[in-house]
Amino acid sequence: MSDDESISKIKDFFKTGVLIPDELDEILNLKPESLIGVDQINSDKLLDRNIKSIGDLASLDPENPPEIKELSNHILIKWIKISRVLEKVVREQIRKQKKIVLIGLDNGGKTSILAVIQDRFSIIKSLLPTKGVQREKLDFFGFPIISWDLGGQVQYRDKYYFNKPELFFTEVDLVLYVIDTQDPSRFNEAAEYFRQVLTALKDLDEQPPVLAVLNKSDQDIRKTLQWQKNKTDIVNKIDLVAKEFQGIVVEYCDTTIFQKESIMQMFSIALKKVSETSEIIENILEDFTRTIEAKAASLISMDGLIFGNYTKNSTDEMLINNTALLLQTLSNFHTSIGLIREKSISLDFPLNGFSISGEKLFEYSDLQIPVFLWVLTSNLELVYDKLEYFKEQLMPLINMFL
Ligand SMILES: Nc1nc2c(ncn2[C@@H]2O[C@H](COP(=O)(O)OP(=O)(O)OP(=O)(O)O)[C@@H](O)[C@H]2O)c(=O)[nH]1
Ligand SMILES: [Mg+2]
Missing domain, CATH: 1.10.150 (DNA polymerase; domain 1)
Structure with missing residues (x-):
């Protein structure tokens, strides 16, 4: 309903x-x-x-x-x-909705991140600090998601969230803990606040997955030694805090609001954490990859959402996902100048003896965003033989999302 x-x-x-x-x-x-x-x-x-x-x-x-x-x-x-x-x-x-709590110190970029996935980029310049709690209803890949953007200023933290933790931290499906990676002077404070959040969750017997969002990882800054040191420092501090809490597993993800793909990738990881269906999608992709004797398969939308993937090793995973995302960017450029979008896109690596090839499977959301199934394989023939068969298996699951 x-x-x-x-x-x-x-x-x-x-x-x-x-x-x-x-x-x-x-x-x-x-x-x-x-x-x-x-x-x-x-x-x-x-x-x-x-x-x-x-x-x-x-x-x-x-x-x-x-x-x-x-x-x-x-x-x-x-x-x-x-x-x-x-x-x-x-x-x-x-x-039935998923509750995602977006929390972190003030100025970390929580509200900006929400604005990016809602394509309200233009409002970012005029963003004001969030007063108290802002609830936003998002349609994230067909999931109704309530995000609770908890303003990070001290007066809200103490008076509100930790005074009445049950209001904010009960039945949370996922915690996105946002950190400003460009501000090392506040890393200790960020870690301390993280401890407070985990304590509040523990007191309520809640054990949601936690994704630490390393925000402000801007493209130019990322290359600097200073930033790389910052990243190591904050990850260490957060890991130390997490160790105090049994059962809490923290994953990390770099984001910057200036690259929408980075935000979409972060939400792709989030999606996997809140949905049981995506696990089944991954199983089907695994079966597919094995059947066609490929090395990897990924299901990715044209706006950069990774629905699921299967690979045997992390190099192949990087190879297929990055290549696919770049080829998709190219394809988006082609359509932006008026070309018709091709239904299949392929890049051959003859010296290495494989290809990376994408086939459009379906479109999602009212915006009709195409979703491509990508494979990394030495034998493209087998892909075409089996594509229809796997599409039939995937579609009912995909429809559960949409
Ligand atoms: N360079 C850079 N600046 C960012 C990024 N994300 C957010 N900002 C800026 O950081 C400032 C704070 O962003 P907000 O989204 O308001 O931060 P917030 O976490 O919602 O802050 P509170 O509401 O006070 O808790 C704004 O000036 C943003 O433009 C990013 O990825 N890179
Ligand atoms: Mg805010």
Whole structure:
């Protein structure tokens, strides 16, 4: 059930004219009087008892409702029950979404990263520090994802997140811990804050995967010795903190908002962590690679999202992914000057005895972004023989994402 369907299902409980918020959980903040049958007078009586919202109503026990003067019990029980139904719909729907918490010191680049994947690059220049929490709903490869961008300024960190950790750190599917790699003067602070985040998670018995996002890894800066030292330093510090917490595994990823691909790659890793389906995709790619006697296979979208890949070693992985991404960039350039996009793209390495070849498999999202299946192989013939067969296996899975 989509949000829209959920909303249409529950809107009959509300008076006409009540503006139902898009964010499902905000429905629980609506006043009781927005419900059909609750008039202003009764609403005021509830207010006197500190029952200000539908969420408050839902938290009452229908078996044992409070006594409210001039309000009959059975009416109150009915309202409690309706509120509980609403709460259930809202909660269930929210659980189907993935919750990604984007956290890190102020100025790390959290809000900018979100802006990049939402293609709002132009707003970056005018970004202000995030006040408190900003929730954004993203459609990440068909997944509804709620990202919680927790503003990193000290006043929010202490007052908000660690005072009421359960609000922010419960049922988190993934933590993206964003670090400014260009500011070594704050590495100790970044590591200390990371410890606070892991402690809050541990206290709540939460063990989400953690991706440390090494941001501001700008292309020109990356080559400098200073930056490379920075990277080693911060990775060491973060690893040391992670070691204090059993079961926490941290992965790292370099990003810069000036290269959208780097952000997309980071989200590709994130996708693998939050979705069970991508594991199956990788299994199919493995089967495919073996069957066609290839060295590697990767499924990559034209905007740089790696859906899954299979390789026997990391050199092949680098080779296929980097070559594919560059060939795709070339293909995007070709279409930008008006050429029709080719359905297959291939680069031969005759002296090395292999080819890297991509076949368009399908398109995703409303923007119809093509997705190519890339293989690194010495025997292209076998690819074409088996392509249809594997496409048939992959498509139902892919459709689960879309
Ligand atoms: N050079 C460089 N600057 C970046 C990068 N990402 C973000 N910035 C800049 O860093 C500054 C802070 O970025 P924000 O996205 O506002 O940081 P934030 O983590 O959301 O900060 P708070 O909301 O205060 O927690 C802005 O001036 C960005 O333009 C990057 O990859 N490279
Ligand atoms: Mg921000």
